Amino acid sequence: MSEFRLYNTLTRRVEPFAPADGRTVRMYTCGPTVYNPAHLGNFRTFLFEDLMRRVFQLRGWQVRQVMNLTDVDDKIIRRAVEQGKTIAEVTAPIEEIFHRDREYLRIQPAEVYPKATDFIPQMIALVERLVACGVAYRAEDGSVYFAIDKFPGYGKLSRLDTREVKSGARVLQDDYSKENAQDFALWKAAKPEDERSGAAWDSPWGRGRPGWHLECSAMAMDLLGETLDLHGGGIDLIFPHHEDEIAQSEAATGKPFSRFWCHGAFLLTEGAKMAKRVGNVITVEGLRRDGVPAAALRHFVFNTHYRKELNLSDEALEASLQGVRRVRDFHDRLYDPAALSLGGTPELATAADEAVAAAEAALFDDLNGPEALAAMFNFIRRANAELDRRGGDRDSVERARAAFERINSVLDIVPDRADADPALATWIEERIGARREARARRDFGEADRIRAELTARGVAIEDAGGETRWKLVRAT
RNA sequence: GGCGCCGUGGCCAAGUGGUAAGGCGGCAGACUGCAAAUCUGCUACUCGUCGGUUCGAUUCCGACCGGCGCCUCCA
Numbered sequence: 001m002s003e004f005r006l007y008n009t010l011t012r013r014v015e016p017f018a019p020a021d022g023r024t025v026r027m028y029t030c031g032p033t034v035y036n037p038a039h040l041g042n043f044r045t046f047l048f049e050d051l052m053r054r055v056f057q058l059r060g061w062q063v064r065q066v067m068n069l070t071d072v073d074d075k076i077i078r079r080a081v082e083q084g085k086t087i088a089e090v091t092a093p094i095e096e097i098f099h100r101d102r103e104y105l106r107i108q109p110a111e112v113y114p115k116a117t118d119f120i121p122q123m124i125a126l127v128e129r130l131v132a133c134g135v136a137y138r139a140e141d142g143s144v145y146f147a148i149d150k151f152p153g154y155g156k157l158s159r160l161d162t163r164e165v166k167s168g169a170r171v172l173q174d175d176y177s178k179e180n181a182q183d184f185a186l187w188k189a190a191k192p193e194d195e196r197s198g199a200a201w202d203s204p205w206g207r208g209r210p211g212w213h214l215e216c217s218a219m220a221m222d223l224l225g226e227t228l229d230l231h232g233g234g235i236d237l238i239f240p241h242h243e244d245e246i247a248q249s250e251a252a253t254g255k256p257f258s259r260f261w262c263h264g265a266f267l268l269t270e271g272a273k274m275a276k277r278v279g280n281v282i283t284v285e286g287l288r289r290d291g292v293p294a295a296a297l298r299h300f301v302f303n304t305h306y307r308k309e310l311n312l313s314d315e316a317l318e319a320s321l322q323g324v325r326r327v328r329d330f331h332d333r334l335y336d337p338a339a340l341s342l343g344g345t346p347e348l349a350t351a352a353d354e355a356v357a358a359a360e361a362a363l364f365d366d367l368n369g370p371e372a373l374a375a376m377f378n379f380i381r382r383a384n385a386e387l388d389r390r391g392g393d394r395d396s397v398e399r400a401r402a403a404f405e406r407i408n409s410v411l412d413i414v415p416d417r418a419d420a421d422p423a424l425a426t427w428i429e430e431r432i433g434a435r436r437e438a439r440a441r442r443d444f445g446e447a448d449r450i451r452a453e454l455t456a457r458g459v460a461i462e463d464a465g466g467e468t469r470w471k472l473v474r475a476t
Numbered sequence: 477g478g479c480g481c482c483g484u485g486g487c488c489a490a491g492u493g494g495u496a497a498g499g500c501g502g503c504a505g506a507c508u509g510c511a512a513a514u515c516u517g518c519u520a521c522u523c524g525u526c527g528g529u530u531c532g533a534u535u536c537c538g539a540c541c542g543g544c545g546c547c548u549c550c551a
Contacts, residue, residue, distance in 0.1 A: 033549090033550090044551070073549065158547085159479065160479065160547065211549085233551065235480095235545075235551080240548045241548090265481080265545090266544080271543075272544080275550065275551095300488090303490090304490095311488090313488080315486095316489095320499080322500055323498095323499050323500065362490090370497085370498075370499095371498080381515085384513095384515070385514080388507095388515060444509055460512070463511080464513070
């Protein structure tokens with residue numbers, strides 16, 4: 001079996017990767033803050049992580065993935081206060097939307113979706129450990145901070161010079177008092193709005209709530225052990241989020257927190273990072289309403305390497321839509337019973353084997369989605385050509401099906417066929433029957449009229465092998 | 477100011493120290509009553525610009541131009 005390689009942000013290199021125990025990849029991926037529906041930019045990262053876990057499975061490893069749902073933070077609290085709700089009332093519906101969108105995009109569920117508020121005791125225990133080690137201190141306001149100058153490795157992931165005082169960068173003073181401007185909060189003393197929205201818990205340092213980074217360290221170590229195989233997220237999380245996770249985890253355990261760090265690049269729209277504050281957000285729900293199938297979105301995302309920025313445009317999306325239509329037509333042809341009876345050729349079997357080899361080589365080499373897609377499309381072209389020959393070889397058709405399934409087990413880019421309701425289907429069949437009769441008496445004017453009628457209702461027809469097949473297409 | 481990424485045909489996008497995958501689109505042909513689907517051929521002597529290293533660079537180095545991102549709660 002070929003070597004498996006993965007880019008590691010920690011070393012900035014592509015390195016051989018395998019789970020520590022040789023069997024199960026234990027991966028932690030930063031999930032959404034559930035105060036607003038995630039947009040396609042967020043989902044690009046989640047799709048990258050879906051690709052990752054599916055490739056691991058293709059390689060024969062088991063996967064235990066933990067994705068957190070951040071259900072307590074400043075924005076959630078602000079919203080709760082505005083709406084006179086508790087944070088749980090704010091986050092519950094958003095959590096549902098997240099899973100609905102996730103399922104629409106065919107993102108495999110993680111093994112665990114822990115919520116921050118369910119791990120308060122573990123987080124407090126971690127802070128106690130850090131205080132005991134002397135790397136964390138309680139400030140006058142009752143908050144607890146991590147002292148970054150007590151952790152020698154600070155900055156190793158982001159490679160930021162901690163001494164550098166950046167001119168031109170935004171230097172914000174937050175509401176808490178701390179010894180060093182760059183120290184980060186482990187535990188935040190409760191404010192009135194925290195109490196009012198249910199975002200405050202008892203702790204050895206008084207009422208308060210966890211800092212942003214704490215949940216990931218506590219939940220990852222609780223659910224996956226003190227050293228993970230891999231930790232993933234969007235590239236913007238490298239600093240400070242992941243840097244701080246490393247600091248607080250490794251200061252507590254003395255062990256490497258994660259062997260690999262993997263980050264996905266941004267999705268851009270209109271030339272800028274897709275973000276709520278930029279106002280160029282596109283939601284999964286919106287795309288779904290526009291009739292963009294999940295398969296096309298998956299194709300769109302996987303057609304650019306995960307570490308490269310991807311610019312969303314109508315043209316690019318349209319190309320994915322068409323590409324995925326080709327995949328579906330091929331899939332339908334391959335699985336039509338006729339394909340088996342007409343049969344393939346020995347060359348079809350060869351094409352199948354080569355396609356699998358090419359796709360796996362691409363995927364196992366730092367998750368090269370674009371090359372895997374190329375392998376898929378090369379296979380489709382060659383297989384179509386061989387199927388055209390009707391070589392009578394049933395075995396090669398079976399082989400082609402298996403190859404297609406194997407590659408598609410990762411990409412998952414066959415669009416669902418829109419089902420016609422029974423009444424429409426009956427009407428379509430009737431019209432096709434009428435057209436068949438017209439064609440039989442060589443009344444092509446009538447036949448074309450009927451086809452136009454069907455087209456107007458979004459039905460495309462194909463005359464193939466004496467039969468007429470139909471399918472629903474987008475109205476546009 | 478610091479750190480980092482990117483610039484490949486009309487659009488999207490891989491890739492390699494030895495002369496450019498794949499998709500979409502376009503053009504032509506085969507098939508078809510006509511289409512559709514499918515297949516075949518064509519569609520970058522060239523990989524932002526200028527230098528350098530090399531027998532040879534799109535691929536390595538440098539400079540420059542252009543775009544994007546991170547620099548404390550943003551995937």
